[in-house]
Structures are given as C-alpha cells and as structure tokens.
Amino acid sequence: MVWPALVFAAGMIVFPFGYAAFLSLHEFMFGGEPRFVGLGNYLGLMGDAQFWNGFRLTVLLYVVSLGLQLVIGTWLGLLLARNEAARGLVRTVMVSPFMLPPVVVGMMAIVILDPGFGVANWLLGAIGIPPRQWLADPDTVILTIAAIDTWQWAPFVALIVLGGRLALPQDVFEAAAIDGASGWRRFRHVTLPLLAPTLVTAAVLRSVDLLRFFDVIYITTGGGPGYASTTLNILAYKRGFEFFDIGYAATIMVTLSTLVFGTVLVFARLRSSVRW
Amino acid sequence: MRRTFLATAIAAAAFAAAPAAAQQFDWRRHDGTTLNLLLNNHPWSQAMREMVADFTAKTGIRTRIEIFNEEQFRARLTTLMQARSADIDVFMSLKIREGAVFHRAGWYADLTPLLNDPRETAADFNFDDFGAALREAETIGGQLVGLPINLEGPLFYWRKDLFERCGITEPRFLEDIPAAAEKLKGCEAARAAGMTSPWAARGLRGAIPYAMSAFIRNLGGEFWKPDGSPGLCQPDTVRGIEMYATLLKDYGPPGALNHTFTQVIELLGQGRVAMTHESSNEFANIMRFPNRANDLGVKVLPPGRETGRSVPVVIGWGLSVSAHSRNKSAAWTFLQWATSTEVQTKLVAAGVAPPRSSVFNGPAFRAWTDELPIRRAWADALVEIARTGNGVYQTKTDRIPESRDLIGNAVQQVVLGRASARDAACAADAELARLQ
Numbered sequence: 001m002v003w004p005a006l007v008f009a010a011g012m013i014v015f016p017f018g019y020a021a022f023l024s025l026h027e028f029m030f031g032g033e034p035r036f037v038g039l040g041n042y043l044g045l046m047g048d049a050q051f052w053n054g055f056r057l058t059v060l061l062y063v064v065s066l067g068l069q070l071v072i073g074t075w076l077g078l079l080l081a082r083n084e085a086a087r088g089l090v091r092t093v094m095v096s097p098f099m100l101p102p103v104v105v106g107m108m109a110i111v112i113l114d115p116g117f118g119v120a121n122w123l124l125g126a127i128g129i130p131p132r133q134w135l136a137d138p139d140t141v142i143l144t145i146a147a148i149d150t151w152q153w154a155p156f157v158a159l160i161v162l163g164g165r166l167a168l169p170q171d172v173f174e175a176a177a178i179d180g181a182s183g184w185r186r187f188r189h190v191t192l193p194l195l196a197p198t199l200v201t202a203a204v205l206r207s208v209d210l211l212r213f214f215d216v217i218y219i220t221t222g223g224g225p226g227y228a229s230t231t232l233n234i235l236a237y238k239r240g241f242e243f244f245d246i247g248y249a250a251t252i253m254v255t256l257s258t259l260v261f262g263t264v265l266v267f268a269r270l271r272s273s274v275r276w
Numbered sequence: 277m278r279r280t281f282l283a284t285a286i287a288a289a290a291f292a293a294a295p296a297a298a299q300q301f302d303w304r305r306h307d308g309t310t311l312n313l314l315l316n317n318h319p320w321s322q323a324m325r326e327m328v329a330d331f332t333a334k335t336g337i338r339t340r341i342e343i344f345n346e347e348q349f350r351a352r353l354t355t356l357m358q359a360r361s362a363d364i365d366v367f368m369s370l371k372i373r374e375g376a377v378f379h380r381a382g383w384y385a386d387l388t389p390l391l392n393d394p395r396e397t398a399a400d401f402n403f404d405d406f407g408a409a410l411r412e413a414e415t416i417g418g419q420l421v422g423l424p425i426n427l428e429g430p431l432f433y434w435r436k437d438l439f440e441r442c443g444i445t446e447p448r449f450l451e452d453i454p455a456a457a458e459k460l461k462g463c464e465a466a467r468a469a470g471m472t473s474p475w476a477a478r479g480l481r482g483a484i485p486y487a488m489s490a491f492i493r494n495l496g497g498e499f500w501k502p503d504g505s506p507g508l509c510q511p512d513t514v515r516g517i518e519m520y521a522t523l524l525k526d527y528g529p530p531g532a533l534n535h536t537f538t539q540v541i542e543l544l545g546q547g548r549v550a551m552t553h554e555s556s557n558e559f560a561n562i563m564r565f566p567n568r569a570n571d572l573g574v575k576v577l578p579p580g581r582e583t584g585r586s587v588p589v590v591i592g593w594g595l596s597v598s599a600h601s602r603n604k605s606a607a608w609t610f611l612q613w614a615t616s617t618e619v620q621t622k623l624v625a626a627g628v629a630p631p632r633s634s635v636f637n638g639p640a641f642r643a644w645t646d647e648l649p650i651r652r653a654w655a656d657a658l659v660e661i662a663r664t665g666n667g668v669y670q671t672k673t674d675r676i677p678e679s680r681d682l683i684g685n686a687v688q689q690v691v692l693g694r695a696s697a698r699d700a701a702c703a704a705d706a707e708l709a710r711l712q
Contacts, residue, residue, distance in 0.1 A: 030354050031381020115530030116472060116548075136531035138692060224481055225533035226688045241351040242482070243678040244377060246358075 017257065023250035030244035041251035051252065053227055054235040057142055058256070061231060062210045064146040065153075069206055070199060072150060073157025078191070080158065081165040091162075094155035106219030109135070109148045113220075135220050138228035145217055145229060149210070157202045164198030165191070196274035204267045211260045232256045301398045303613075306606035307336030313610075314342050314356070314367040316349045318593065319560055320425050321368070323626035324614065331613050337606055350374075357383045357598065365601040366610055369422055371413050372591050372667040373676050384421035385597040390608045391420055401612055405632045407662065414594045422594030423615045424631040428557040429590040429661040430487050431654070432578065435550045437571040441465040446573065449581040450494045453551065454519060457527035460550050469547070475527040476540045476549040477520070479691065481684035482677060483536040484520075486589060487553050488687065489669035492516030493587035494580040499671050499683070506671040506708035508686060508701035518697035521690035533688055544568075553577055556661070559654050560627025574653050576660045590665025592631060629658050673711040682707050 024041055026034035045051045076094070080087055097105075113120050113134040121131035134144045168191075176190045214233040217223065223230035223238065230238070232252055240249030315321035321343050328339050344352060349368075356364050357378075369378065378384055390396040391403060403411070410424040432447075439446065439456070442463035447453050453475075460466050460474035478487045492499065497513030500506060507513060524532050529543060541558045543549045545565030563569050579586035595614060597607040613619060620630040621640045630636050636659075645651040670679040686704035689695040695703070 029377075030358055031377055031383065131530070133531060136533050221534055222480060224688065225479075226481075226685060226692060226694075237351075238681070241354060242347065242681070243675065244354065245678075 017254075020250045020257075021254055023247055024254045026247045028245075028247035028250075030246055034247065037247070041248055042255075044248070045251055045255065050227060050230065050235060051232075054230055054232040054252075057229065058211065058231045058233075058259075061142055061146055061149075061213065062207070064143065065149045065210050065213075066203060066206055068146065068150040069154045069157050070203060072154040073202065074161050074195070074199065076154065076158035077161025078165060078187075080162045087162075091159065094158060096155075097152045098156045100152070102215035103219060105148065105152055106216045109216065109220050113144065136225055138225050141221060141225065141229045145220065148216055148220075149213065153206060153209070157206065160198060160202045160205075161195065164195050168194050193274070197271060200267055200271040200274060204264060204271075207263050207267065208260060211256065211263065301395060303335050303398070303609065306603070306609060309336075309603055309606040310338045310340060311365045311603055311606055311610055312340050312342070312363055314344075314349065314353055314364045316368045316593070317343050317345045318368070318426075319557055319626055320593065320623065320628050323623050323628060327619065327622060330619075331610065334613065335609060337609065339610070357381070357600070360600050362598075362600050362602050364598045365603050365607040367596055367598060368425070368593050369596045370591060370593055371416065371422065375413075375416050375421070376674050379416040379419075379421060383599055384416070384419070385599045385601065385604050385607075386419040386421070387423070387597060387608060387611070388418075388420045390605070396605060396608055398612055398616075401616070402634075405617070405634050406615075407631065407633060409662070410592055410631050413592060413667070422596035423611050424592045424594050425615060425628075426557070427590065427592045427629045427631050427658060427662055428555055429588050429658075429665055430490065430553050431556045431559075431574050431576060431588075431657050431661075433544060433552050433554060433562070434573050435471075435547075435571055436573045438463075438466045438469060438471060438550045441469065447578050449578050450491065450519070451581045452578065454523060454527075457523060457551065461527060466550060471550050472548045473527060473529040473543070474550045475523045476529055476532065476535065476543045476552045477524060477554070478536050478540060479524055479528070479532040479688070480534060480536045481688060482681045484684035484687050485669045485680045486555075488516065488520040488683075489589045489666070490553070490577040490587060491520045493666070494577060494583065494585055495519070496580060496583045496585065499669065504672050505712065506705040508671075508683065508708070509698065509705045514697045514701050517687055517690065517701055521687050521697060524687075525691045525693070533691060544572075556629060556654065556658060557627070563627070563650075569648055569650055572650060574650060574657060576657050576664075586660075586664060588661040588665045589667065589669050590661040591667050629655075671708045671711070673708075675711045679708055679711055682711075 023034065025036060025038060027037045027040070028034040080090055112118050115121060115131060115133050115136060118134075120134065124131060132140065135141055172190060172194065173186065176186045181189070212233060213231065214237065217229050217231060217234055218237070221229045223234040233256065236249045236252040236256070239245045239252065315324070321341075325341055325343065328341065332338055342352075343349075353364070353367055358381075369375070369384075406424050410427070414420060414422040414424055432453075434447070434456075436446070438460065442459055442465055444456050444459050444463075445452075447456055457474040460471065466474075478484050489499075492513050493516070495512050495516045497510060497516045498507055499513070501510065508517065529535070529549065537555055537558060540549075540552055540554050541561055544552050544554070545562050545568060547565075547567070559574070562572065576586060576588050595611050597604055597611065601607055615632070617632055617635055617638075620628075620632050620635045621638065624630060624635070624641050624644050630641060635641055636655075641655070645655045670676055670683060673679050682704050686695075686700040689700040690697050
C-alpha cells in the first residue's frame with residue numbers, strides 16, 4: 001500500500017514545486033495573468049545585483065552559522081558526555097532555545113541588541129568596549145544573525161553529538177588511552193572519525209534549515225540596513241509579497257531549492273564516505 | 277358589516293404599504309450572517325475590535341476579525357485574493373498605494389450599485405458627508421471601491437519643554453530643525469531631562485518616503501522631473517534627501533535604520549527624543565505616555581525658508597468589500613455602520629481623525645479637541661494636511677512599494693556614509709527608471 005504515500009508526496013511536494021517551477025517560467029504580477037517568458041526570469045537573475053548579493057549573504061550566513069554550530073555543538077556534546085551528573089538538568093536547559101518560536105527569538109534579539117538600551121552594549125561598556133550597532137551595522141548584521149542562530153541551534157547539535165558519543169563502543173577509547181594517546185590526539189584520530197556520521201546528520205539537518213532561514217531575519221532587520229541582510233529568502237518574499245512580482249520570486253525560490261537539494265546530495269555522499 | 281369593512285381597509289392599507297416596505301433598508305436583513313474582516317494593525321482597527329459588538333447587536337451579523345501588522349496583513353490579503361478565496365468579506369485598503377493594482381486585478385467589489393439602491397443603503401447614510409477628495413480617492417475607474425475610514429499624514433512633534441530649557445525657539449522653517457537638533461545635542465538640560473537623541477524618524481527602507489516627502493517638497497524638490505521620469509537627482513530633491521538623512525545620521529538614535537513608526541513613537545513617548553516627523557495616527561498612542569499631553573507640540577512640518585512651501589503627505593485608509601465575497605450585501609451593511617456618523621463620533625476618542633465633515637465639524641469632536649490644547653493643535657494640523665496635502669510620495673509608477681523601497685535605500689546609503697546624497701539619488705534614478 002504505497003499509494004497513500006505517493007499521493008501525499010505528489011500533493012505536498014511535487015505539485016507545489018512543480019507549480020513554482022511553472023511560475024518561474026512566467027512573468028506574473030499579482031492580479032494579472034501569467035505570461036510565458038521561458039528562461040527569461042533566470043537570465044534576469046544572472047544580471048541582477050540584488051540576487052548575487054542575496055546569494056553571497058545566504059552562503060555566508062550558512063557557512064558561518066553551520067561552522068559555529070558544529071564546533072560549539074560538538075564541544076558541548078562531548079563535555080556533557082563526560083559529565084554524567086549534570087547531564088539531565090543541562091539537557092533540559094539546552095532544549096529550551098530551540099523550543100522557542102522564532103518570533104520570540106527575534107524579539108528577544110531586538111531588545112538585547114538594541115544599540116541604545118540593550119543589555120549587550122551595557123555589558124560591553126562594563127568591560128570598556130565601545131558600543132556596537134549589531135543589527136543596524138551593515139558590516140556586522142549578518143554575523144550578528146549567525147550568532148543568534150548559533151545561540152538557538154548549537155544546543156541541538158550538542159544533543160545529537162551527545163547521543164552519538166554515548167552510542168560509541170567504550171573499548172576503543174580505553175584502548176587509545178592505554179596506548180598513551182593524548183586528549184587532542186584521541187579526539188582527532190578516534191572520537192572525530194567515529195562521530196563523523198553523526199556530525200554529517202547534524203550538518204544535513206542544520207543545512208536545510210539554514211538555507212531556508214527567514215523568520216529571525218525578517219523580524220530583526222527586514223533585510224536591512226540597506227540590503228546587508230537581504231538573503232535569497234528575504235529577497236524572494238519582498239519580490240513576491242511586497243512587490244507582487246510572483247514570477248520572479250518563484251525563480252529565486254526554485255534556484256534556492258536547487259541549492260538546498262544540491263547541498264543535501266553532497267552531504268548524502270559525504271555520509272556514505274564516512275560510514276564505518 | 278363594520279368588521280368586514282375594517283378588515284378590507286386594513287388589507288388594502290397593507291397591500292398599498294408593501295412595496296414601500298420592501299424598498300426600505302433594514303439593518304437586520306442579514307441577521308445570522310457571519311462576516312470575515314481582514315484589517316491592518318491601526319488605531320481604527322483596534323478601536324473597531326472593541327466596538328463591533330454594537331454592530332452585532334444592531335444587525336444580528338457576527339464578525340470574525342483578523343488584525344495583522346501591515347506587511348503580514350498585505351501578504352495574507354494578496355494571497356487570499358489571488359486565490360479568489362471567499363474567506364474574506366471586508367478588508368482595509370490604502371488606495372493611493374495599491375488601488376490601481378487591486379482594481380486591475382478585479383479584487384474590489386463595485387459598491388456603486390449598493391450605494392444607489394435604497395434597499396441596501398440606509399436613508400440617513402449621507403455619502404456626500406465625506407469630503408470630495410476622500411470620495412474621489414475611493415473611486416477607481418468610475419466604480420466606488422471603498423468607504424473612507426480615516427485621514428492621516430506625518431506631523432512634526434516637538435518637546436516644547438526641552439526647547440524652552442535649552443533656549444530654542446519653535447522651528448518656523450524646515451531649515452530651523454537641523455539647527456535646533458544641533459543645539460539640543462549640546463544642551464545639558466535636555467540630557468538631564470532624559471533626552472538621548474534630538475531627533476527620530478523612520479529609517480526602514482520602505483517606510484522612509486512617507487516621512488521624507490515633505491522634506492523634499494518643502495525645499496522645492498519633487499520625486500519626478502517635469503517629463504515624468506524619476507527626479508531624485510534634481511538639486512532641490514537632493515537637498516531634501518540630504519536633510520532627512522543628516523538628521524537621522526547626526527541626531528537620530530542608534531540603530532535608526534531598523535526603526536519604523538513603532539520604535540519612533542516609543543522613543544518619543546518615553547521622552548528619549550525631542551523631535552520627530554511621524555504619523556498623525558499615532559497621536560492617541562503618544563498621548564498614553566505620561567506628560568506628553570502637556571509637554572509636546574504638534575503641527576504640520578514647517579515650510580522651506582526660501583520656498584515658503586509646505587506640501588505635507590495626506591493619505592486615507594478605506595474599507596472595501598472583496599469581489600470574491602459571498603456576503604457582499606451584509607459586508608456593505610458593515611461598511612455603512614463602520615463609517616456612520618454615530619460610529620465615527622465614538623472613534624474620535626480613539627484618536628481616529630473622522631473623514632465625515634459633519635463629525636469633524638460637529639460638537640462632539642470640538643468638545644474633545646477643546647479639552648486639551650494639543651488636541652486642538654492636532655485637529656488644526658489635520659485640517660491643513662487635508663487642504664494642502666499630497667498622497668503621492670514616490671516616482672511615477674504602478675510599482676509603488678518597489679519605488680519606495682529604492683528611494684528608501686538611497687537614503688540609507690547616505691545615512692550609512694556609503695554615498696553622498698547626490699550620488700545615492702542619481703544611482704536610484706537609474707533603478708527607478710526601470711519601474712516606469
């Protein structure tokens with residue numbers, strides 16, 4: 001009885017994507033009728049500075065956030081694996097950030113990072129560092145957003161790593177210790193290779209989420225200042241829902257979806273190569 | 277015989293009266309219907325949520341109200357309308373922004389036949405009571421597509437007490453504002469009173485043109501050239517852009533580029549800024565903060581010194597019926613009630629400027645404005661913007677939100693110090709030309 005699954009997949013995945021692909025081949029403003037333009041929208045995309053700016057920001061946000069989350073998450077996960085006593089309580093606390101709705105995270109970030117009365121600048125001032133503009137500075141806004149996402153999702157990676165580490169056979173680590181391998185060498189040559197499939201799984205889950213990251217950016221900056229945080233998702237939303245240019249917005253989203261599928265495929269390959 | 281005569285007489289009278297009764301408007305004609313309303317987060321909508329029980333009591337029509345912030349409101353509205361959904365019966369719409377596009381899409385129900393039908397429209401509705409300009413704004417292609425619910429535009433608010441403490445006189449010309457900001461910046465008494473920035477205004481890209489337009493026009497500039505092409509690069513327009521950007525950059529609060537009216541009003545209400553150019557609509561919200569009713573002044577943005585010109589922005593939201601609604605007649609009943617003299621008189625207390633002349637000039641509104649000098653000043657400013665205002669604050673195009681976004685981006689580049697006002701304006705003109 002696979003047909004319910006097939007019907008579901010067709011209705012919920014194939015049709016929406018197919019319709020988006022159909023729209024991307026048309027010039028279509030809200031309220032009008034679609035006009036077929038072939039690959040015209042895609043060619044327009046290639047010459048659109050805002051698209052390339054959005055592409056650069058999407059990739060930058062992805063690389064910085066994923067890197068930070070994997071490093072901090074792995075460190076936290078391994079720390080927890082060693083400390084059995086604190087595990088239960090800390091695990092509960094760590095779940096809290098990613099249980100929060102994005103709207104709450106965004107509003108919290110706005111209040112904490114407000115350049116005028118936010119606690120972030122107050123803390124910096126207390127140790128003699130001049131205040132920062134955080135979300136209002138085009139040079140730091142994307143890094144600030146990456147930091148917000150890392151705060152929310154590094155614990156998620158940590159929990160995955162913790163689960164993966166606890167499932168590993170203990171005798172391998174004991175053998176490495178008997179052979180005199182130091183902490184770093186044990187991590188580098190034993191823990192990391194054994195954890196690699198777990199880390200790839202965490203990376204896939206976070207990749208999909210990061211590449212379609214929208215809500216917190218929309219709430220905190222709306223894509224600004226200037227276009228400094230207008231990632232492809234924000235750009236597509238603005239083109240579609242603010243400027244009513246649905247055909248072009250669909251083109252951006254189909255391109256972004258291709259990027260997401262490509263990334264997942266790369267990780268799927270990577271996962272089979274690190275399997276043990 | 278006598279009884280037969282009486283019965284015949286009554287039957288004859290009833291027969292004669294029947295056509296007249298059928299032609300009369302009946303508020304309870306749609307008793308039991310449910311209407312879905314999609315509204316923008318606005319003082320009018322908030323007040324309406326409180327008052328709508330009166331409508332149900334009067335008509336028997338129940339309502340489901342959804343209120344969203346402006347961007348989310350438009351996203352939901354356009355999605356539903358594009359899908360030709362009958363889920364929305366009544367919605368708010370800013371005709372000056374989206375009227376042409378929505379009308380072309382056929383999303384507005386034509387209200388003209390309903391207005392002209394005595395069975396559909398209350399005898400005392402008095403459509404002519406709305407100002408001619410407001411009626412015109414709600415009429416597109418000869419069709420009535422909505423009823424006006426308010427009148428609004430940005431006004432200049434300033435802290436009279438801080439000006440007095442710092443020995444600064446009330447700005448009479450636009451050029452006095454940067455000078456006053458400079459003095460306030462160096463005034464210890466203002467800082468001691470809690471002021472952290474002399475000035476605040478909208479810095480979010482798409483929100484900027486609404487607050488900046490009068491800076492441009494009062495200095496003699498315009499958004500377009502005489503031939504209709506984009507004209508931000510014209511010298512007087514550049515001066516207006518420069519003044520707006522400089523005020524934000526040198527005298528505005530930190531993080532101003534992420535600010536729209538919510539942050540600006542919060543800063544003004546809390547006493548952290550001394551001046552702003554913000555919507556007349558927010559008057560009631562500002563007055564809720566302690567002391568602001570006593571220490572604030574409000575008026576139309578002063579004219580340019582050399583031009584003597586004052587061209588404020590004036591817009592008005594309207595209430596429309598969806599062309600896809602299955603309850604158009606009931607929806608029209610709601611529109612009549614919501615824009616009636618009785619309801620508008622009550623809305624005054626919520627700070628909603630009434631579009632009906634009879635209410636604006638009526639005893640209730642006068643009594644309310646006479647209670648506080650600042651209310652009187654606010655009402656006077658509204659009269660002035662209604663008389664001299666302009667509702668177009670972007671280049672000539674149907675792609676209005678996109679045009680405003682590009683203009684706002686030019687201002688942001690100046691505030692960020694990434695371009696001079698002239699360079700940013702000229703670069704924006706090239707982009708804006710694509711939208712024509």
